[in-house]
Amino acid sequence: MIVVDPRSAVPPFEQIRVQVVAQVRSGELAPDARLPTVRKLASDLRLAPNTVARAYRELEQSGVIETRGRHGTFVTPHADPVRRQAQAAAESFARQAAALNIGVDDAVRLIRAAFDAEPIR
Amino acid sequence: MVDNRVLLVALAIGVGGVVISLVVTLTRDWRRRFLLFANRSDLRVSDEIITTAVIRRLRRTDVGSAIGCLIGLLVSAALIEIAHPVDTQFFLWVAILPVLLLCQTAGALASSLTDELFVPMAHSPRIARSSTVSVRDYMSPARFWLVPVLLFAALMLLLAGFVLSGLGLIDSSRFLQGWAIWAVPTAALFGVGGAIAAHVVIQRDQPASDSLELAWSDALRADVLRNLWVFEGIVVWLALLLTGISILRALHSPIELSWASLVLSLAGNFGIIVLGLVFNYGVGQSYFRYRLWPDLGDVGEIVEDSDEDVDDADVEVHRP
Numbered sequence: 001m002i003v004v005d006p007r008s009a010v011p012p013f014e015q016i017r018v019q020v021v022a023q024v025r026s027g028e029l030a031p032d033a034r035l036p037t038v039r040k041l042a043s044d045l046r047l048a049p050n051t052v053a054r055a056y057r058e059l060e061q062s063g064v065i066e067t068r069g070r071h072g073t074f075v076t077p078h079a080d081p082v083r084r085q086a087q088a089a090a091e092s093f094a095r096q097a098a099a100l101n102i103g104v105d106d107a108v109r110l111i112r113a114a115f116d117a118e119p120i121r
Numbered sequence: 122m123v124d125n126r127v128l129l130v131a132l133a134i135g136v137g138g139v140v141i142s143l144v145v146t147l148t149r150d151w152r153r154r155f156l157l158f159a160n161r162s163d164l165r166v167s168d169e170i171i172t173t174a175v176i177r178r179l180r181r182t183d184v185g186s187a188i189g190c191l192i193g194l195l196v197s198a199a200l201i202e203i204a205h206p207v208d209t210q211f212f213l214w215v216a217i218l219p220v221l222l223l224c225q226t227a228g229a230l231a232s233s234l235t236d237e238l239f240v241p242m243a244h245s246p247r248i249a250r251s252s253t254v255s256v257r258d259y260m261s262p263a264r265f266w267l268v269p270v271l272l273f274a275a276l277m278l279l280l281a282g283f284v285l286s287g288l289g290l291i292d293s294s295r296f297l298q299g300w301a302i303w304a305v306p307t308a309a310l311f312g313v314g315g316a317i318a319a320h321v322v323i324q325r326d327q328p329a330s331d332s333l334e335l336a337w338s339d340a341l342r343a344d345v346l347r348n349l350w351v352f353e354g355i356v357v358w359l360a361l362l363l364t365g366i367s368i369l370r371a372l373h374s375p376i377e378l379s380w381a382s383l384v385l386s387l388a389g390n391f392g393i394i395v396l397g398l399v400f401n402y403g404v405g406q407s408y409f410r411y412r413l414w415p416d417l418g419d420v421g422e423i424v425e426d427s428d429e430d431v432d433d434a435d436v437e438v439h440r441p
Contacts, residue, residue: 001332005246023251034253043326044249046241072253 004045012047016055024064024075031077035065038073134194142187151176162340163407164417171337174238178341181232189228193221210382214389215300215363219356223311226352230318233345234325238338241330248329256319259343259409260350264400268353272312275361279305282368291371299367301360308360315353319346336414343409351400358392 002019004012023029035041038056042049056073059065066076097107155176197217206212241247257265279301286293322345329335366381376384404411 001248001335002251003246003248006244020251029251036250036253040324040326041249044328045247046328047247 013051013055029075033075035073161406163410181236182229185228185232186225189224193224196220214385222352239329239334245330258412259346261408271357275305278364296371301364301367304360304363308357311356339409354396362388
């Protein structure tokens with residue numbers, strides 16, 4: 001749920017932005033969850049469409065949501081904190097493997113061996 | 122002369138229907154109706170603002186439905202006048218009933234779509250969902266898929282009729298002159314129209330000041346969608362029946378028209394009863410509550426009101 005308090009000193013677009021970020025972080029908004037259209041959210045919250053559009057724009061710029069053409073606006077898959085952490089670890093491993101002159105196949109083999117190892121399981 | 126008499130009877134029933142609906146609207150115990158709706162929707166506590174708004178919407182929907190029925194009766198009378206049906210019982214099932222149900226559903230739909238349930242005050246907080254919802258959030262999968270499955274079955278039966286005609290197992294000219302040829306496409310058209318109407322209902326604004334108001338708005342939305350699905354279910358069921366009867370009538374030793382009428386009448390009634398049970402039984406009216414509002418908090422507490430003190434019950438305020 002997004003709650004906008006008109007009496008708050010915080011501008012409505014910021015209230016929306018902060019709440020969406022918090023919901024994505026907490027998992028309430030799952031990765032790939034579809035957000036309402038700008039017009040729909042604006043009319044539900046009795047706000048000008050530009051206000052909601054600004055909140056969406058800032059969320060998109062920070063990578064929390066993404067627009068997929070006519071399909072609508074979605075929470076980016078990488079917005080999932082667990083997935084993001086795994087992605088960062090994978091990138092770090094890939095960099096180190098490249099520095100050590102290890103090819104992709106060997107790197108994948110090493111990861112598979114690590115997964116197969118008892119302690120990780 | 123006979124047709125004119127039927128027309129006059131239909132008009133008299135229509136006028137009678139309007140009078141009855143007016144009497145019901147004026148004399149009905151709307152608070153009791155509200156409590157009944159609340160109980161079925163599993164939303165049993167509210168304050169006066171919500172009670173007044175929901176009662177207004179229920180009244181509007183009932184009036185819209187009654188006006189739709191009246192229009193349906195007038196259209197039916199016109200249809201009888203134009204078509205001059207030989208078998209009035211058959212005509213009742215294939216034309217009058219769908220027209221009446223269509224007008225009734227359209228009337229209820231229009232009156233709920235043109236009404237704004239809650240109007241938040243200028244400085245009160247506003248609440249909205251952060252993710253989109255679909256029809257499936259208001260209806261269980263079994264109920265949702267019932268209409269498409271029935272429509273698919275009707276299409277398959279129509280296809281089977283064509284195949285049997287092609288193989289010469291049934292009389293193709295009799296089959297092509299039967300009801301199936303237009304009943305199934307009409308049902309498919311209604312299906313598409315219903316899907317569009319459901320989309321319009323889902324896209325409709327839901328202004329609310331708190332989660333309880335939004336939950337009530339969902340309850341009324343679920344009711345509109347449920348009525349829409351029941352209507353579509355009846356139309357598709359009739360199309361399925363008519364296709365089956367068309368095949369039976371096209372056999373080389375076809376069933377009598379009177380038997381076909383009887384089968385249609387019995388199976389039609391059976392279908393309407395079953396659909397009514399399916400959409401009202403169990404969580405038919407409160408599925409949204411488990412899907413969208415699994416944890417509504419203490420605002421979902423039950424107020425135990427005895428029958429005697431329902432009329433003057435002071436509905437408790439449990440708003441957060």
